[in-house]
Amino acid sequence: MDYRKKLAWLIAVSTLCRIIIAWSLELGNTEAYYWVLSNRLQLNYFDHPPMVAWLIRLTTLNGALHHELFVRLGAIIAAGICTWLIYRLGSVIHSARAGWFAAVLYTTSIYATMGAGIYIIPDSPQMIFWLASLIVLVKLMNGSTDGRKSREQWCLFGLLTGLCIMSKVHGAVIWAGALAYMLVYDRQKLKDPFVYVSLAITLVIISPIIIWNIDHNFAAYKYHSGRVDLTQGQIDPVGFVKMLVKVIISTGPIHYVLIVIAVLLAFKGKLGLDQKAGRVLLLCNLPLVILILVISLFRETMSHWPGPPLSALLVLPAVWLAGRLEPAGGKLLPVLKIAVAYAIFMGAVEALTINYLPGTTSVAQGMRIGADDATVDMYGWKHAGETYDSVYRAVVAKHLIDARAPVIVTSWVPAAHVDYYITSRTGQETFALGNIDSLHQYYWLNDDKRHLRIGDDAWYVIPSNMFDYQTFNKLTASFNSFAPDLMFSQYRSGMVCKRFYIFRLIGYKGDRAFK
Numbered sequence: 001m002d003y004r005k006k007l008a009w010l011i012a013v014s015t016l017c018r019i020i021i022a023w024s025l026e027l028g029n030t031e032a033y034y035w036v037l038s039n040r041l042q043l044n045y046f047d048h049p050p051m052v053a054w055l056i057r058l059t060t061l062n063g064a065l066h067h068e069l070f071v072r073l074g075a076i077i078a079a080g081i082c083t084w085l086i087y088r089l090g091s092v093i094h095s096a097r098a099g100w101f102a103a104v105l106y107t108t109s110i111y112a113t114m115g116a117g118i119y120i121i122p123d124s125p126q127m128i129f130w131l132a133s134l135i136v137l138v139k140l141m142n143g144s145t146d147g148r149k150s151r152e153q154w155c156l157f158g159l160l161t162g163l164c165i166m167s168k169v170h171g172a173v174i175w176a177g178a179l180a181y182m183l184v185y186d187r188q189k190l191k192d193p194f195v196y197v198s199l200a201i202t203l204v205i206i207s208p209i210i211i212w213n214i215d216h217n218f219a220a221y222k223y224h225s226g227r228v229d230l231t232q233g234q235i236d237p238v239g240f241v242k243m244l245v246k247v248i249i250s251t252g253p254i255h256y257v258l259i260v261i262a263v264l265l266a267f268k269g270k271l272g273l274d275q276k277a278g279r280v281l282l283l284c285n286l287p288l289v290i291l292i293l294v295i296s297l298f299r300e301t302m303s304h305w306p307g308p309p310l311s312a313l314l315v316l317p318a319v320w321l322a323g324r325l326e327p328a329g330g331k332l333l334p335v336l337k338i339a340v341a342y343a344i345f346m347g348a349v350e351a352l353t354i355n356y357l358p359g360t361t362s363v364a365q366g367m368r369i370g371a372d373d374a375t376v377d378m379y380g381w382k383h384a385g386e387t388y389d390s391v392y393r394a395v396v397a398k399h400l401i402d403a404r405a406p407v408i409v410t411s412w413v414p415a416a417h418v419d420y421y422i423t424s425r426t427g428q429e430t431f432a433l434g435n436i437d438s439l440h441q442y443y444w445l446n447d448d449k450r451h452l453r454i455g456d457d458a459w460y461v462i463p464s465n466m467f468d469y470q471t472f473n474k475l476t477a478s479f480n481s482f483a484p485d486l487m488f489s490q491y492r493s494g495m496v497c498k499r500f501y502i503f504r505l506i507g508y509k510g511d512r513a514f515k
Contacts, residue, residue, distance in 0.1 A: 162205025177284030480507030
């Protein structure tokens with residue numbers, strides 16, 4: 001079988017599908033936020049290391065290409081590269097057939113093909129370095145500790161894991177798995193000085209993360225450690241089940257079951273896989289999956305957190321399937337056909353739901369219509385930007401407000417959407433009022449902007465699904481008065497899904513209400 005040719009077609013077709021979906025959907029909250037960060041390049045940010053921001057800056061050609069497709073293009077390209085990398089991983093540890101099955105499983109995983117393959121998130125670039133570092137590590141653990149090739153591979157491993165961590169800090173588990181393997185199974189390799197050269201390379205690469213946290217009073221560390229602090233939560237079995245269901249759906253039910261079967265077979269030594277490779281893959285991936293599931297017993301967790309290790313573990317069921325009979329003519333095994341059908345179905349459902357679901361699934365009414373309906377987060381912002389632009393120009397033309405008056409934001413959501421779809425049209429700036437936990441990187445973005453002075457006017461734009469009376473009361477208390485300039489409804493398939501409110505805030509008094 002010419003698996004490389006089949007792989008090329010798989011990457012080409014899946015890339016085309018991703019481009020179509022990426023073109024048709026407005027940005028999500030986090031995507032718009034990372035676009036904002038890409039306009040202010042730094043060596044680290046409050047939420048994550050800088051790789052995703054650098055990638056967006058590259059694919060938008062230094063911010064010149066203002067379209068959702070170009071913001072997401074890095075994720076689409078990364079997904080194609082990762083499909084090739086997991087094929088290589090499967091080929092290295094077993095066979096080209098295993099690599100092909102791994103590529104199919106990866107492409108049909110909802111997390112891999114959409115969560116990190118269409119939507120631009122830190123996981124998008126991280127998956128490249130995650131898979132590449134595993135390939136190098138498997139070769140290192142199977143090879144000799146002597147020779148130039150080994151030294152080069154250790155240096156490459158240090159580089160790749162450093163870049164993996166610079167995408168998202170939990171990439172450090174790759175190093176943890178490598179050290180655990182050597183401590184338990186091959187202590188002789190710990191005598192190789194290039195192991196420590198490799199580790200030093202990683203530490204140099206990730207030093208901006210450490211320096212940033214020192215300079216900012218460990219703000220990022222405090223925030224993220226608080227999200228996983230088990231001492232602050234009680235056992236929540238319902239939350240755990242919800243999290244597990246979300247992980248299964250985002251991974252793919254077929255994929256998840258295959259991973260569980262393959263992991264169990266690997267522990268029993270019945271997977272038909274080289275023992276060293278199996279141990280490396282399990283030690284570098286499985287502990288993080290287990291840790292996140294344990295945390296979800298006590299705290300709310302996100303379904304994409306175990307995405308990278310679960311995606312890498314797809315190579316294990318690929319090995320298992322490669323050892324089974326393949327139908328004549330090189331056709332896919334039935335289980336893989338089901339996985340393909342699931343991916344196509346879920347992709348179509350998500351795109352159609354966001355763009356065409358009648359109205360909203362929210363039960364909220366009045367000022368908060370659309371609240372708790374995630375499908376409206378990525379809908380209606382283009383229309384809102386056009387409408388606000390008309391209101392803004394009309395009010396400025398009547399000399400009712402200074403053209404430079406900023407748009408006030410009180411949380412990173414929906415501040416980034418406001419920046420991408422609204423102020424990018426009018427040339428205004430956003431100005432943040434609030435604390436670090438609500439503003440995230442916006443807390444520091446004010447430093448480069450014209451500050452509000454006593455007596456200044458401003459704007460406030462908020463969609464109904466994110467409207468909060470307490471925040472609105474704090475905001476209006478910071479100004480002498482306010483004027484509601486426009487409230488307009490947005491329709492989806494002929495039914496109201498949410499509303500937008502545009503306020504003029506008159507006479508700034510100070511932000512004591514937000515202290």
